[in-house]
Amino acid sequence: MKLSRRLETLGVSATLEVTRRASELKAQGADVIALSAGQPDFKTPEHIRQAAKKALDDGHTGYAVPASGLDVAKDAVRQKFRRENHLDYERAQIIVTVGAKEALFLAFMSVLDEGHEVILPAPYWVSFPEQIKLAGGQAVVVRNPGDDFRLTPQHLTRALTGRTRIVVLNYPNNPGGFTYSEDQLLALSDVLKGKDVWVFADELYDRLTYDGTKHISWASLSTETYQKTITFGATSKTFAMTGWRMGFAGGPPELIAAMAKLQGQSSSGAAHFNQYGLVAALTGDQGCVEHMRAAFDRRRHLMYDGLSSIPGLTCSEPKGAFYCFPNVSATYEKVKVRNSIDFAQKLLEQAHVAVVPGAAFGCDDHVRLSYAVSEDNIQEALRRLRTWLDKAQNQ
Ligand code: PLP
Numbered sequence: 252m253k254l255s256r257r258l259e260t261l262g263v264s265a266t267l268e269v270t271r272r273a274s275e276l277k278a279q280g281a282d283v284i285a286l287s288a289g290q291p292d293f294k295t296p297e298h299i300r301q302a303a304k305k306a307l308d309d310g311h312t313g314y315a316v317p318a319s320g321l322d323v324a325k326d327a328v329r330q331k332f333r334r335e336n337h338l339d340y341e342r343a344q345i346i347v348t349v350g351a352k353e354a355l356f357l358a359f360m361s362v363l364d365e366g367h368e369v370i371l372p373a374p375y376w377v378s379f380p381e382q383i384k385l386a387g388g389q390a391v392v393v394r395n396p397g398d399d400f401r402l403t404p405q406h407l408t409r410a411l412t413g414r415t416r417i418v419v420l421n422y423p424n425n426p427g428g429f430t431y432s433e434d435q436l437l438a439l440s441d442v443l444k445g446k447d448v449w450v451f452a453d454e455l456y457d458r459l460t461y462d463g464t465k466h467i468s469w470a471s472l473s474t475e476t477y478q479k480t481i482t483f484g485a486t487s488k489t490f491a492m493t494g495w496r497m498g499f500a501g502g503p504p505e506l507i508a509a510m511a512k513l514q515g516q517s518s519s520g521a522a523h524f525n526q527y528g529l530v531a532a533l534t535g536d537q538g539c540v541e542h543m544r545a546a547f548d549r550r551r552h553l554m555y556d557g558l559s560s561i562p563g564l565t566c567s568e569p570k571g572a573f574y575c576f577p578n579v580s581a582t583y584e585k586v587k588v589r590n591s592i593d594f595a596q597k598l599l600e601q602a603h604v605a606v607v608p609g610a611a612f613g614c615d616d617h618v619r620l621s622y623a624v625s626e627d628n629i630q631e632a633l634r635r636l637r638t639w640l641d642k643a644q645n646q
Contacts (some may be wrong), residue, residue, distance in 0.1 A: 262381055273605035284632045286620040289425060291573070293491040293546075295397075295528070296539040302531035306524035318520035319511035320347025320499070325360065327533040328499045331484070334460040335457065336468040338482060340501040346510050347521050347529065350499035351455050351485035356382050357517075358481055359417075362449055364629040365390035372402040373578065373613030376453070376603040379419060380613075386622060388416065392613050399567070400427045404438045407580040411446070415613040417461045418443065421453040421470055423460055423571020425614050426619035430460060430571040433467045440472050443479075449506075450480045456464035456572040458489045458540055461548050464570045468641075470501075481506060488573075489540050497521060497529045547573045549627055550622040558620070563640060576609070580616035584642040592616045602639040604632045 254328075269287040277283045315321055320328075325345040332338040348354040355378070363369070363386040371379055380390045393410045395540040397634055407418070420439075423430045431439075443450065452469040462467050470480035481502030486492040497520075500507070514520055514525060521529075558577050560564045563585070568576035579594055588594045591608035595618055599605050611616030622629060 257385060268604050269607050274364060274600060276599070276603065282605050283599070283603045283605060284624070284635070285605040285626060286622075286627050286628075286632055287556050287607050289488075289621060289623075291488065291491040291543060291547075291623045292625060293543055295491050296532075298535050299490060299492070299528045299531045302535075303524050303528035306527035311524045311527065313523060315520050315523040315526060317511070318515045318518075320345065320520065321523075321526050323639075324383065324499075324526040324529050328484070328501065331533045332482070332501050336454070336466075336482065337471040338468055338477070338501060341504070343504040344507055345357040345499060345501050346507050346514070347526060348498040348500065348514065349484050349518050349521050350462070350487060350493075350496040351453070351500075352378060353496075353514070353518060353521075354483050354485075354498045354500040355379075355451065355453065356385070357513050358390045358451060358483075358502075358506070359383055359386040359388065360513055361506060361509040362386075362416055365416060368412060368414045370407065370410045370415060370418040371613075372400070372406075372419070372421075374400055374424065374609065374617070375419070376421055376425050376615055377611045379421075389414075391415075394613065400424070400429055401431060402439060404442045407442045408440055411448070413440070414501070415446075415448050417449045417451055419451045419453065420457075423456040423466070425572050426568025426574045426607070426609070426617075427567075428465055428572050428574050428576055429567065429601060430466065433465075433472075436467055436472055440469075440476050444475065448479070450476065451483065452480050453483045455483065455488055457484065459544055459547060460571040461544075461551060462570060466571070478503060478574065485568070486529055486532045489543075490530070491543065492532065495522075495525050495528055497525055497532075497595040499529075499624075538545060545574070547623060550624070550626055551575075553626055553629050554620060554622040554633070557629070560635075561637050561640065573621055575620045575622060576612075576614075576617050577620070578616045579618050582640055582643070586640065591618055594618060598636070598639060601637040604635050604639075 363385040371390045457466045485498035563582040564577045595608040608618040
């Protein structure tokens with residue numbers, strides 16, 4: 252039996268693959284520290300869980316109507332966008348989705364035709380190239396030389412062609428941990444002025460910034476960016492709700508309507524009772540977000556300081572999200588590996604620390620470590636990494 256050509260060229264999610272191997276080793280009794288998963292180790296806050304439990308008890312277990320999101324959920328998303336992103340959207344400009352992943356997939360499918368190009372700055376979130384490919388588009392990966400990964404106006408100008416349909420911007424960035432200042436964003440928006448190009452602004456980590464870094468939404472820069480942007484969000488990372496599969500997007504009504512049409516023929520929308528959890532998260536007490544952010548901030552210092560003190564590793568200080576993305580390529584010869592995939596595999600097998608190879612994000616000199624884990628685990632993982640590298644050096 253044959254599979255479609257579409258599937259034959261589809262890559263497997265590298266983060267899921269590392270997590271799978273780490274679980275396998277754990278099941279065999281190994282004491283594995285997983286820094287590979289992109290999710291908080293916190294429980295979803297109590298008031299959010301209660302809201303979904305109540306919705307179940309109240310019988311909200313049928314199809315959600317409309318499939319694109321309950322009115323009450325769309326209104327909660329509108330409130331969030333207005334309060335935190337200075338973006339005013341009507342209901343018809345909002346869609347509620349099965350995680351941000353579905354929103355992004357629907358949007359690529361709604362905009363791209365065969366041969367269209369999507370400018371994708373590296374490092375990028377692992378699913379972007381695959382979703383673009385599935386939608387018939389071609390990812391044009393742009394990568395700054397050096398380790399300041401931010402897209403520059405020069406690189407953007409050079410990458411634009413008559414076939415460019417979309418520019419993807421993800422900040423705070425997974426896996427890079429960097430974000431953009433307002434001036435940097437404005438300089439990029441100047442390049443796109445008057446061009447018939449969408450911006451997909453993945454701002455999932457908008458509330459997880461550090462050292463007073465302010466998040467500025469791309470769509471809020473000007474009337475033009477507002478009209479040509481779709482802004483993606485989710486409660487996954489900020490409210491420790493990855494398993495709830497709750498995402499959303501805001502943008503021009505015609506694009507949202509196209510996405511809703513596709514959603515109606517594919518998933519039929521996000522789970523009905525979970526949408527009450529989304530409402531509780533976005534409209535309830537926001538103290539839980541700050542509580543988790545402060546914990547991530549402490550762990551960020553611990554991990555960044557630790558990595559910076561290991562010879563051979565260089566790491567930019569993350570200003571957002573919850574990842575460190577050190578350049579480990581100076582150690583490759585020493586640990587007898589050729590690339591980040593071998594590095595991550597060897598580290599997992601020999602030192603039982605799971606990290607994600609940078610190759611999955613378009614940067615083979617790096618690996619990604621999540622600091623959304625306990626301080627004890629960060630400390631122990633760093634100790635193992637240092638010992639493993641020392642040993643390799645003395646062999
Ligand atoms: N975009 C980025 C940058 C992410 O890091 C992730 C999840 O890791 C997603 C989108 C997908 O989010 P969700 O779990 O809400 O589908």
